[in-house]
Amino acid sequence: MKKILIVEDEAAQRMLYETEISEMGYNVVLAKDGLEAVEKMQSEKPDLVVLDLMMPNIHGLDALRKLLGINPNIPVIIHTAYSHYKDNFMSWAAEEYIVKSSDLSELKNAIKRVLSTRIVS
Amino acid sequence: MHPLIHELKDIMRLLDRFVGHYPIYLYLVDSSNTVAWFNRYMSEMLPEIHVGQKLPCKNALLPCDEDCIECITSREDDWHKHPEKRQIKTSAGSGTGKQHLEFFNLPVYQEDDIVKGALRIGMDVTDNERIQEKLREKEKRFSAIVKTSTDAIIFLDNEERIINWNKGAEEIFGYTEAEIIGQHIKILMPEELLDLGELSHIRNELNDKGALKKFETQRRHKDGRLVYVDISSSLIYDEKGKISGASEIIKDIDARKALEFELLRTILELSKLNELNEILHRTYEEREILRIILIAITAGEGLRFNRAFILMLDKEEQTLKGHLAIGPSDAEEASRIWSELNQDYHYLRDIIQIYKIDLEGADKKVNEIVSQIEIPLSHQDHILTRALNSKRVIYVKDGEIASPATNIADSCDSDLIDLLKNDTFVAAPVYSKTEPLGVIIADNCINRREITPEDIEGLKLFASHASSAIENARLYRKLEDRIQEAQDAYKQLAENQEKLLRAERLATIGEMSAKIAHEIRNPLVSIGGFARLIERKIPENSQVMQYARIISEQVSHLENILGNILNVANPPEPVKQQVNINKVLRQVLEMMAPAIRERQHRLVEILADQPLLVNGDEKMLHQAFLNVIKNGVEALEHRKADGEIRIHARSEDGNVVVEITDNGPGIEKSLLGKIFSAFFTTKSGGTGLGLSIVNQIVESHNGRIDVTTQSRQGSTFHILLPEVVGVDTVDVSLVENG
Numbered sequence: 001m002k003k004i005l006i007v008e009d010e011a012a013q014r015m016l017y018e019t020e021i022s023e024m025g026y027n028v029v030l031a032k033d034g035l036e037a038v039e040k041m042q043s044e045k046p047d048l049v050v051l052d053l054m055m056p057n058i059h060g061l062d063a064l065r066k067l068l069g070i071n072p073n074i075p076v077i078i079h080t081a082y083s084h085y086k087d088n089f090m091s092w093a094a095e096e097y098i099v100k101s102s103d104l105s106e107l108k109n110a111i112k113r114v115l116s117t118r119i120v121s
Numbered sequence: 122m123h124p125l126i127h128e129l130k131d132i133m134r135l136l137d138r139f140v141g142h143y144p145i146y147l148y149l150v151d152s153s154n155t156v157a158w159f160n161r162y163m164s165e166m167l168p169e170i171h172v173g174q175k176l177p178c179k180n181a182l183l184p185c186d187e188d189c190i191e192c193i194t195s196r197e198d199d200w201h202k203h204p205e206k207r208q209i210k211t212s213a214g215s216g217t218g219k220q221h222l223e224f225f226n227l228p229v230y231q232e233d234d235i236v237k238g239a240l241r242i243g244m245d246v247t248d249n250e251r252i253q254e255k256l257r258e259k260e261k262r263f264s265a266i267v268k269t270s271t272d273a274i275i276f277l278d279n280e281e282r283i284i285n286w287n288k289g290a291e292e293i294f295g296y297t298e299a300e301i302i303g304q305h306i307k308i309l310m311p312e313e314l315l316d317l318g319e320l321s322h323i324r325n326e327l328n329d330k331g332a333l334k335k336f337e338t339q340r341r342h343k344d345g346r347l348v349y350v351d352i353s354s355s356l357i358y359d360e361k362g363k364i365s366g367a368s369e370i371i372k373d374i375d376a377r378k379a380l381e382f383e384l385l386r387t388i389l390e391l392s393k394l395n396e397l398n399e400i401l402h403r404t405y406e407e408r409e410i411l412r413i414i415l416i417a418i419t420a421g422e423g424l425r426f427n428r429a430f431i432l433m434l435d436k437e438e439q440t441l442k443g444h445l446a447i448g449p450s451d452a453e454e455a456s457r458i459w460s461e462l463n464q465d466y467h468y469l470r471d472i473i474q475i476y477k478i479d480l481e482g483a484d485k486k487v488n489e490i491v492s493q494i495e496i497p498l499s500h501q502d503h504i505l506t507r508a509l510n511s512k513r514v515i516y517v518k519d520g521e522i523a524s525p526a527t528n529i530a531d532s533c534d535s536d537l538i539d540l541l542k543n544d545t546f547v548a549a550p551v552y553s554k555t556e557p558l559g560v561i562i563a564d565n566c567i568n569r570r571e572i573t574p575e576d577i578e579g580l581k582l583f584a585s586h587a588s589s590a591i592e593n594a595r596l597y598r599k600l601e602d603r604i605q606e607a608q609d610a611y612k613q614l615a616e617n618q619e620k621l622l623r624a625e626r627l628a629t630i631g632e633m634s635a636k637i638a639h640e641i642r643n644p645l646v647s648i649g650g651f652a653r654l655i656e657r658k659i660p661e662n663s664q665v666m667q668y669a670r671i672i673s674e675q676v677s678h679l680e681n682i683l684g685n686i687l688n689v690a691n692p693p694e695p696v697k698q699q700v701n702i703n704k705v706l707r708q709v710l711e712m713m714a715p716a717i718r719e720r721q722h723r724l725v726e727i728l729a730d731q732p733l734l735v736n737g738d739e740k741m742l743h744q745a746f747l748n749v750i751k752n753g754v755e756a757l758e759h760r761k762a763d764g765e766i767r768i769h770a771r772s773e774d775g776n777v778v779v780e781i782t783d784n785g786p787g788i789e790k791s792l793l794g795k796i797f798s799a800f801f802t803t804k805s806g807g808t809g810l811g812l813s814i815v816n817q818i819v820e821s822h823n824g825r826i827d828v829t830t831q832s833r834q835g836s837t838f839h840i841l842l843p844e845v846v847g848v849d850t851v852d853v854s855l856v857e858n859g
Contacts, residue, residue, distance in 0.1 A: 012647035016647060019654060081639050084693075086693075100646045101646065101649075103653070103673075103677065103680075
C-alpha cells in the first residue's frame with residue numbers, strides 16, 4: 001500500500017484529507033507543519049507528499065527543498081489556496097500544483113496520476 | 122626874367138590865381154625847351170627847377186634815367202608845337218615810388234603863327250595809374266585762373282556762341298580752343314536734353330535770376346560719350362550795363378555721380394536682399410526655399426545669372442548631391458521666358474510667386490544636369506567640396522580658379538566642366554552657424570556676360586540668406602516633429618488614462634480582496650469538503666443528504682466567486698498553445714445547453730467548417746466564452762419563449778471572429794463604457810466580474826472585444842482573436858473541474 005504524507009496546518013482539513021485519501025486505498029501519514037514533515041519524511045519514508053504552502057514555522061517551498069534534500073526522487077503535489085506560487089522557481093520541483101477546492105476530485109486525480117506514472121518509470 | 126614871360130606874365134598870373142589851390146602843375150617853356158616860368162606846385166615837386174633850365178628830353182623834367190629811349194635817340198623834340206597829352210615820369214614824391222604826372226602841352230603862337238613856346242598844364246595821375254595797374258594785375262591773375270582751372274570756364278556771346286575756351290574745358294569735352302571757338306553752345310548738349318528743352322530752361326533761369334547755380338546735367342564729349350556735369354552760369358554786362366553774353370563754369374562730376382550711383386545701387390541691392398529675405402522667411406519648406414533662391418539668382422530683378430544649381434549635403438551618405446536647378450537651355454528660350462515675365466512683373470517677389478521651376482519643360486535640361494552631380498565629401502580636392510569646406514566663394518574662369526587667388530595655377534575638375542558644358546562659373550557655399558549645408562553654382566553660359574565682383578558678392582549674400590532660411594526651416598520642422606510627438610504622446614496618455622485608473626483601482630481592491638479571498642478559501646475547503654463527505658456517507662435521498670448537497674453546492678459557488686476575484690486581482694499568465702475555437706465553443710455550449718433549453722430559449726450555432734485556430738490558453742478562452750454566453754442568457758431573463766442566443770464564429774481578415782448575440786433588452790448607452798469594468802454589474806447577486814475577466818483574457822490574447830447594442834433589440838459581443846495557420850500538434854485535452 002502506497003504511503004502518502006499530507007502536510008497541512010489546518011486541523012479540519014487534515015481530518016478531511018485523511019478520511020478521503022485513506023478511502024482511496026492509501027496509507028495516509030499527517031504532518032501539521034514543515035518541521036514535522038521533515039521528521040515524517042525520514043521516519044515514514046512516504047511514496048508521495050501532498051504539501052500545503054502557507055504554514056507556520058517553515059514556508060511550504062522551504063519545506064519542499066528540505067524534503068527533496070532527503071529524497072531527491074520523492075514526488076510532491078503542492079496543494080494550496082494560492083495560485084500565484086505557481087510561477088515560483090521552487091514550484092517547478094513539484095509534480096503538480098493544485099489550487100485547493102472543496103471538491104477534492106482534482107487532488108485525487110493528481111495523486112492517482114502521479115503515483116501511476118511513478119510506477120511505470 | 123625870361124623874355125617869353127615878359128610877354129605872357131599877365132596871363133600867367135591870372136592863370137595861376139585862377140588855378141589857385143588846386144594841385145595843378147604849370148610851367149612855361151620856350152621853343153628850345155628851356156623853362157621860362159613855373160608855379161609853386163612845380164617847385165614843391167621839383168625843388169631844383171629854375172628859369173633858364175633846359176629840360177633834357179621831351180619825357181622828362183629832370184635829367185633822365187640812363188635807359189630813357191628819348192634821351193638816347195636825342196631826337197629833336199618839337200613836342201611844344203603840338204597840343205597833346207603826355208605822361209611824364211618823375212622820381213619825386215616820397216616813399217611810394219615814382220609819381221606820374223600828365224601834362225597837356227599848349228603851344229604859344231606869335232602873330233605870324235610861329236611857335237614861341239608852350240604852356241604845360243599838369244595833373245598828378247599817380248592814383249589813376251595804380252588803379253589801372255591793379256586792374257591789369259587782376260586781369261592777369263584772372264586769366265591765369267581761367268587758363269589753369271580744371272573746371273571748364275566758357276564765355277558765350279549774345280548769340281550763345283563760344284568765345285572763350287580754357288584748358289579745363291578742353292579736358293572735359295575733348296575739343297581744342299581752335300575747334301570750338303565760334304561754335305554754338307548746343308554742340309556740347311546731348312540731343313535728348315535739347316529735345317527736353319534744357320537750353321530754354323537755362324535761358325529762362327538766367328533771364329529771371331541773372332545766374333544759374335550748380336545745375337546738374339549731362340553734356341556730350343567730343344567722342345560722343347556723356348559726361349555728368351554741374352553748371353554755374355551768369356550773365357555778363359558791358360560797361361554800359363548791357364548784356365554782352367554769359368559765362369559758364371562747368372564741373373566734371375562724373376566720378377561723384379559714379380559714387381552716387383554706386384550708393385544707389387547698393388541701396389537697391391540691400392532692398393533686393395531685404396525683399397528676398399522677407400520672402401524666404403515666409404516659408405518653412407526646404408524645397409520651396411531652394412526654388413526661391415534659384416529664381417532670385419537668375420531673375421532680372423535679382424542677380425541676373427543665366428543658370429543656377431543647388432547641391433545639398435547628404436549627411437548620411439556624406440556626399441554633395443544635386444537637388445534643383447533653374448535656367449534655360451539656349452538663348453532663345455531664355456529671352457522668351459524673361460520677356461514673358463518682364464512684361465507683367467517688375468518686382469522680384471512677383472516673379473518668385475509666379476515662376477515655377479518646370480522640371481518637365483523649360484528647366485528640364487538643367488535639372489538633368491544637376492541630378493548627375495554627386496560628389497563624395499572624401500573627395501576633398503574637388504572644387505565644390507573645397508568651396509563647402511573653406512566656406513569661400515570660388516570663381517572659376519576659363520577652367521582656372523580665378524578667385525580666391527592662389528600662387529600656383531589651379532584648374533577646376535574637368536568632370537564638372539563637362540557636365541555644365543561651361544568652364545566659367547561661381548560656386549558659393551551655403552553653410553549655417555554650425556554646419557555646411559550645400560553649394561550653389563551659378564553661371565552665364567547663355568549670354569556669356571562677364572561675372573563681376575559685384576555678382577560674386579551678391580551670390581555670396583544670397584547664399585548666406587539661403588543658409589539662414591534653410592536652417593530656420595530645419596529647426597521649424599524639428600519643432601513640428603516634436604509637437605507631433607508631444608501630441609501623439611498626449612493622445613496616448615489620454616487613452617491610457619482610463620486604463621491606468623482602472624488598473625490602479627483594481628490593484629488596490631484586488632490586493633485587499635485577494636487577502637480576504639485566501640483567508641476565506643481555507644475554511645470553505647473544510648466546509649465544502651465535509652459536506653461532500655456527508656453526502657457520500659449517508660443514505661441516498663435522505664433529508665440530510667439534501668442539506669449536505671445544498672452546502673457543498675453553495676460552497677462551490679462561493680469558491681467560484683473567490684476564483685474570479687483572485688483572477689481579476691492577480692491575472693494568471695496564459696499558457697498558450699494552438700487552440701481550435703470551434704472546439705472550445707462546442708464544449709462551452711454543451712455546458713450551457715441544458716440551462717438554455719430549460720428556459721425555452723433558442724440556441725443558434727453558426728460555426729465554421731474548418732478549424733478556427735488561435736494561439737491561446739484553452740482554459741482561459743473557455744472561461745471567456747462561457748462568461749459571455751452566460752451573460753447573454755441572463756439578459757433573456759424576462760423573455761419567455763422567444764428568447765434567442767446566436768453564436769457565429771468565422772475567420773475574417775486574419776482574425777477569428779466570434780459574435781455572441783442575444784435579443785434581450787440591450788444595454789443602456791450610458792453604461793456601455795463600464796460593462797467591462799470589474800465590480801460593475803446591473804444584476805442582483807452579480808459580482809461584476811464576468812465581463813471584466815472576459816476583457817482581461819481577450820486582451821492577454823492580443824484580441825479585442827466590443828459590443829454593439831440596440832434598445833429592446835438586444836446586444837452583440839464581437840470577440841476578435843488573431844488567427845494562426847494550423848500546424849499538426851497534439852491537442853492537449855482540457856482538464857475539466859466541473
